[in-house]
Amino acid sequence: MIPENPYLLLTPGPLSTSKTVRAAMNRDWCTWDSDYNGLVQTIRARLVELSQGGSAYTSVLMQGSGTFSVEAVLWTCLKPDSTLLVVSNGAYGKRMARIASQMGANLRVLTFPEGSQPDPEAVEKTLQEYPEISHVGMVHCETTTGMLNRYIPIADLASKWEKVFILDAMSSFGGIPLDIRAPKIDFLISSANKCIQGVPGFGFVLADRRRLQECEVNSKSHSLDLVDQWQTMETNQGKWRFTSPTHTVRAFLQALSELDEEGGVEARYRRYCENHRLLVQGMEALGIQAFLPPTDQSPIITAFREPAAPNFSFEKLYNLLKSEGFVIYPGKVSQAPTFRIGHIGHVFPEDIRQLLNAVERIKFW
Numbered sequence: 197m198i199p200e201n202p203y204l205l206l207t208p209g210p211l212s213t214s215k216t217v218r219a220a221m222n223r224d225w226c227t228w229d230s231d232y233n234g235l236v237q238t239i240r241a242r243l244v245e246l247s248q249g250g251s252a253y254t255s256v257l258m259q260g261s262g263t264f265s266v267e268a269v270l271w272t273c274l275k276p277d278s279t280l281l282v283v284s285n286g287a288y289g290k291r292m293a294r295i296a297s298q299m300g301a302n303l304r305v306l307t308f309p310e311g312s313q314p315d316p317e318a319v320e321k322t323l324q325e326y327p328e329i330s331h332v333g334m335v336h337c338e339t340t341t342g343m344l345n346r347y348i349p350i351a352d353l354a355s356k357w358e359k360v361f362i363l364d365a366m367s368s369f370g371g372i373p374l375d376i377r378a379p380k381i382d383f384l385i386s387s388a389n390k391c392i393q394g395v396p397g398f399g400f401v402l403a404d405r406r407r408l409q410e411c412e413v414n415s416k417s418h419s420l421d422l423v424d425q426w427q428t429m430e431t432n433q434g435k436w437r438f439t440s441p442t443h444t445v446r447a448f449l450q451a452l453s454e455l456d457e458e459g460g461v462e463a464r465y466r467r468y469c470e471n472h473r474l475l476v477q478g479m480e481a482l483g484i485q486a487f488l489p490p491t492d493q494s495p496i497i498t499a500f501r502e503p504a505a506p507n508f509s510f511e512k513l514y515n516l517l518k519s520e521g522f523v524i525y526p527g528k529v530s531q532a533p534t535f536r537i538g539h540i541g542h543v544f545p546e547d548i549r550q551l552l553n554a555v556e557r558i559k560f561w
């Protein structure tokens with residue numbers, strides 16, 4: 197027998213899942229059988245419902261981690277005469293730009309410091325200055341810092357200037373309420389192992405049907421061609437091109453049911469907010485300050501400044517907390533030493549209280 201989880205993952209994905217989500221993986225499925233393909237269709241429809249997209253939207257599942265789905269969107273929707281503007285304030289914005297650049301796409305990057313909100317005025321100025329920009333991409337929750345980017349003014353600008361708007365909502369979709377139609381998001385990307393609380397193995401894209409249809413035969417990557425994958429799923433009622441992560445898909449369906457049981461996205465959002473509130477309050481009481489001001493923090497993950505004490509070491513903190521049953525996350529902010537604690541997943545206020553007790557117990561600096 198494989199032992200129970202030895203620790204809780206306080207990481208932004210993969211994250212701690214429920215026992216029942218893991219148990220759902222305990223059988224094999226045939227990747228093209230109708231029993232299995234029916235599950236896929238149910239998932240696709242549920243994702244569109246969660247996005248509030250209605251009949252104008254569709255969803256496509258894509259093998260791989262979340263980054264593969266970001267890359268699939270860019271291969272699929274950028275044409276040789278397209279120009280992508282990436283609005284970036286962290287590692288994931290940078291990654292989107294890196295993918296576009298490596299593809300040889302026409303690219304502009306508008307960079308804001310980590311820890312600063314993207315400035316809509318600067319975005320509008322860039323759109324005016326470079327009318328060749330056809331697509332605007334950005335990240336919703338910038339997992340680098342835990343900043344919840346205010347995407348709405350930028351999406352409004354994309355609509356106003358008739359640009360295709362791409363949102364990497366990887367670490368927020370399902371955990372933060374959002375309406376994909378208002379303002380309009382043309383392509384929204386997320387993955388199985390974030391706020392839906394499934395296990396890793398695939399990403400998914402919510403797309404405006406008309407926009408997606410326009411992208412037929414664009415992609416120069418075969419395996420990351422979202423339209424081809426979509427058409428196969430539509431025509432064959434839930435069939436994937438190529439081997440699909442069957443166990444992960446079954447676990448994801450269970451995770452979606454558990455999201456419903458919890459009370460939907462609103463209820464999950466409230467739990468994440470409570471986890472976050474307790475964590476920040478407790479850490480600050482222990483003298484550890486959050487990197488961002490409260491108004492910019494997300495209920496997803498929080499970056500904390502490393503204590504200035506000369507004997508502080510992240511590695512030591514990590515190892516001591518791991519032995520107490522909690523796995524935390526290293527920092528990714530380039531300008532300041534930080535570490536991160538995630539509060540999404542099958543994690544509850546009581547777990548956060550236990551974590552804070554553990555931090556107090558092991559405090560060595």
Ligand SMILES: *Cc1c(COP(=O)(O)O)cnc(C)c1O
Binds near residue numbers: 209288339365
């Ligand atoms: C997790 C995450 C991704 C995807 O990362 P993978 O490691 O490929 O799953 C992309 N963007 C953001 C904002 C994320 O949090």
